[in-house]
Amino acid sequence: MNSESTPTPLSTLSPTSSDAASPNLQVRFKSENGRLLLLLPPEGEQNSLSLTWTDVWQQLKQRLNAGDRFWQPNTSVHLIGRDRLLDARQLQAVVDLLAESQLYLKRVYTSRRQTAVAAATTGISVEQQPSVSPLTPPAESQSPLADPLYLQTTVRSGMEVRHTGTLVILGDVNPGGSVIADGDILVWGSLRGVAHAGASGNGRCMIMALRLEPTQLRIGGQVARAPETPPAQYQPEVAYISESGIRITKSTDISRLRSYLSDL
Numbered sequence: 037m038n039s040e041s042t043p044t045p046l047s048t049l050s051p052t053s054s055d056a057a058s059p060n061l062q063v064r065f066k067s068e069n070g071r072l073l074l075l076l077p078p079e080g081e082q083n084s085l086s087l088t089w090t091d092v093w094q095q096l097k098q099r100l101n102a103g104d105r106f107w108q109p110n111t112s113v114h115l116i117g118r119d120r121l122l123d124a125r126q127l128q129a130v131v132d133l134l135a136e137s138q139l140y141l142k143r144v145y146t147s148r149r150q151t152a153v154a155a156a157t158t159g160i161s162v163e164q165q166p167s168v169s170p171l172t173p174p175a176e177s178q179s180p181l182a183d184p185l186y187l188q189t190t191v192r193s194g195m196e197v198r199h200t201g202t203l204v205i206l207g208d209v210n211p212g213g214s215v216i217a218d219g220d221i222l223v224w225g226s227l228r229g230v231a232h233a234g235a236s237g238n239g240r241c242m243i244m245a246l247r248l249e250p251t252q253l254r255i256g257g258q259v260a261r262a263p264e265t266p267p268a269q270y271q272p273e274v275a276y277i278s279e280s281g282i283r284i285t286k287s288t289d290i291s292r293l294r295s296y297l298s299d300l
Contacts, residue, residue: 061087063095065107072111072139078118089126096130100137109138117146124154131160143196149185156187156197163198181219191215191229200236211251220244230254243275244287258282 066073074096077087087095113134122130122144131141144155144162152164164185182201191197191205193212202219209215213229218236220243227245232254234241239256247270253260255275260282272287 063092063099065099067106072107072113073116074113074134075116076118076120079120092120093129096133100133100139105137107139111139112142113139115141115144117144117148117151119147120151121148122146122151122154124158127151127154127158127160131158149183152185152199153187156189156191156195159189159192159195161194161196165198165200184219185217190225193229198235209245209250217241239277244272246272248273248275248284253282255282 061077063077064075066075076092079086115130127141127144134141141160144151144160146152146155146162146164147166149164152162155162165182182199184202184204185199186204186206187197188206190207191209191213193210196214196216197203197205198216200218202222203215203217204222204224205215206224208225209223209227209229209231211228214232215221215223215227215229216232216235218234218238218241220241221231221233223231223243223245225245226247227243227250229250230252231243231245231250233243234256235254237256239258241255243250243253243255249266249270250262252262253275255277258277258281260275273284274287275282275284277283
């Protein structure tokens, strides 16, 4: 969080004629494919006008208070954070400010791991990937995976977490919550929502949880639902794709399972 005690006056944020040609220097709202996008200026701009958080905050308030607002009340907002580093307090401040204008923050797109962690911790759906546009086509299955993303949080109902690598949740995934990863998914807790591993088409990925009772499991292009009759006793389990579809085995068999998948 920026430590400046006195916010920068709005008049000092007005771009010069040469800066106005660069919309990346401004906080902007944009309607695209039926969605309202909130685009923050990237933090890595190599020029003297790279905006501080105080600048961004003042610009956001100015946009929300402008008389030419084109959105309807109760509209969901997709925040395009790019490479800007945002902590949980800043994200919550954005949530509160949008709420004053009858808008709600639905999802955060970011290329920063710390911002993704802060969003998930705050309870906001998040997608972390190198390219943070919500319209970016899915990565090809042969594309290298991003580094694993570790989150210590509970994925609550209505919340979705996406990552272009392996996703590790230290907590529970509640019913109505979703976790989606191009790599494996590991839940160090109860998985009772939806999990999709190998989302870019990799059928060799796995889903692991200490207590596996999902609403739906997906690996690559395969889909499975939880059995109607729950087991008498839960234990750590692993879901994977076999020749007959998605199967579940005890986590103690993971070494043999890795060997099996490598032979596919």
